[in-house]
Amino acid sequence: MIVLHISKSNKYSGMENVAINIMKSMPDDIRCVYLTATGSIETKLLDNNIEYIGMEKIDEKAIKEVIDELHPDIIHAYEYDVSLMCTKVTDEIPIISHLYSLPKWVERIGPKAVVYGGACKSFAKIIVPNSAVLEKSWFRDKMEDRTVVLGVPFNAVAIFEKGYVAATEMTKEKLEGFKSDLLFVGYLTEDKNPLEFIKIVKEVSKNHPDVKATIVGGGDLGSECLKLITKLGLLDNIKMAGMQHNPYIYMNQTKILVAPSKFEGFGMAAVEAMAFGKPTLTSKVGGFMVTVDDCCGKICGNDKKPIDREAFVSNIEELLTNSEIYRMKSDGARKRAKALNNFDAYMEEVVKIYEDVYKTVK
Numbered sequence: 001m002i003v004l005h006i007s008k009s010n011k012y013s014g015m016e017n018v019a020i021n022i023m024k025s026m027p028d029d030i031r032c033v034y035l036t037a038t039g040s041i042e043t044k045l046l047d048n049n050i051e052y053i054g055m056e057k058i059d060e061k062a063i064k065e066v067i068d069e070l071h072p073d074i075i076h077a078y079e080y081d082v083s084l085m086c087t088k089v090t091d092e093i094p095i096i097s098h099l100y101s102l103p104k105w106v107e108r109i110g111p112k113a114v115v116y117g118g119a120c121k122s123f124a125k126i127i128v129p130n131s132a133v134l135e136k137s138w139f140r141d142k143m144e145d146r147t148v149v150l151g152v153p154f155n156a157v158a159i160f161e162k163g164y165v166a167a168t169e170m171t172k173e174k175l176e177g178f179k180s181d182l183l184f185v186g187y188l189t190e191d192k193n194p195l196e197f198i199k200i201v202k203e204v205s206k207n208h209p210d211v212k213a214t215i216v217g218g219g220d221l222g223s224e225c226l227k228l229i230t231k232l233g234l235l236d237n238i239k240m241a242g243m244q245h246n247p248y249i250y251m252n253q254t255k256i257l258v259a260p261s262k263f264e265g266f267g268m269a270a271v272e273a274m275a276f277g278k279p280t281l282t283s284k285v286g287g288f289m290v291t292v293d294d295c296c297g298k299i300c301g302n303d304k305k306p307i308d309r310e311a312f313v314s315n316i317e318e319l320l321t322n323s324e325i326y327r328m329k330s331d332g333a334r335k336r337a338k339a340l341n342n343f344d345a346y347m348e349e350v351v352k353i354y355e356d357v358y359k360t361v362k
Contacts, residue, residue, distance in 0.1 A: 008079075126146055180214040
């Protein structure tokens with residue numbers, strides 16, 4: 001069986017992490033090939049020994065060209081746009097539409113929602129990360145009979161090993177460079193909201209002038225982040241670590257993970273930090289509303305104000321000054337990571353989906 005995975009993104013983020021994990025975990029009789037836009041994602045694909053085809057741009061022409069060359073048995077399309085492209089290219093190869101996030105446009109009637117809703121009948125299966133995607137989608141009635149709520153693959157043990165084992169191999173002096181009180185992990189983009197993280201650190205520094213924060217990630221807002229850090233006089237407080245091959249060492253060595261995102265699909269960094277027993281403070285968006293609770297951290301926002309800076313600051317203050325509450329939240333984070341540890345079951349379910357879809361066309 002040949003499965004063609006298709007994504008138009010050329011960067012590595014949550015959705016690409018899901019795709020790579022799926023392809024790495026398939027049995028030998030399922031050949032997976034990844035069609036992607038050329039870019040930084042290729043480094044990750046090479047590191048993970050993933051068979052891939054890189055194109056300058058992923059559009060209908062590129063997809064058709066690869067289909068004609070590869071003759072896949074199944075197409076695994078990631079996110080809405082690529083799923084729609086595939087329906088226009090083939091009506092013979094079964095398409096699995098894999099949705100990682102819930103953009104606002106799916107919740108109300110509009111051109112995109114109408115088009116995707118109409119295309120649902122063309123999908124063999126629709127994979128969604130949680131029931132909210134199904135419940136809030138304007139076109140949910142067209143999805144119901146072919147949708148599988150699958151979550152997001154999370155391997156708590158593997159994540160912990162990457163951060164813990166690597167740290168044990170370092171000298172005390174080197175490990176000191178990874179330590180922080182507050183940690184931000186993610187692309188430096190509007191959605192991830194690193195500028196808000198910097199402003200939160202500024203507020204925290206009023207009572208904790210020596211607070212240490214680290215930003216792990218690269219992206220379009222890098223220079224703006226540095227300018228704001230300088231403007232707010234935080235050069236001694238905030239370290240910009242850039243993109244990291246192993247961000248888990250930073251998670252293992254921090255006290256608190258802070259994620260003031262404007263938009264999230266699943267919010268994998270928050271869950272990964274929990275594997276190290278780190279309390280996680282997040283905004284009230286996307287997957288955070290499913291994965292984060294008062295036992296493992298705090299959602300610092302509400303329906304009217306999804307990102308509440310005062311709530312972030314007050315919860316950070318509590319965790320930095322109250323060791324008993326910190327211990328309880330840390331224990332809760334480990335338990336939450338264990339509860340979300342679904343990797344093997346997830347991959348078994350994906351194989352079953354492929355086998356069921358494959359049977360229908362043979």
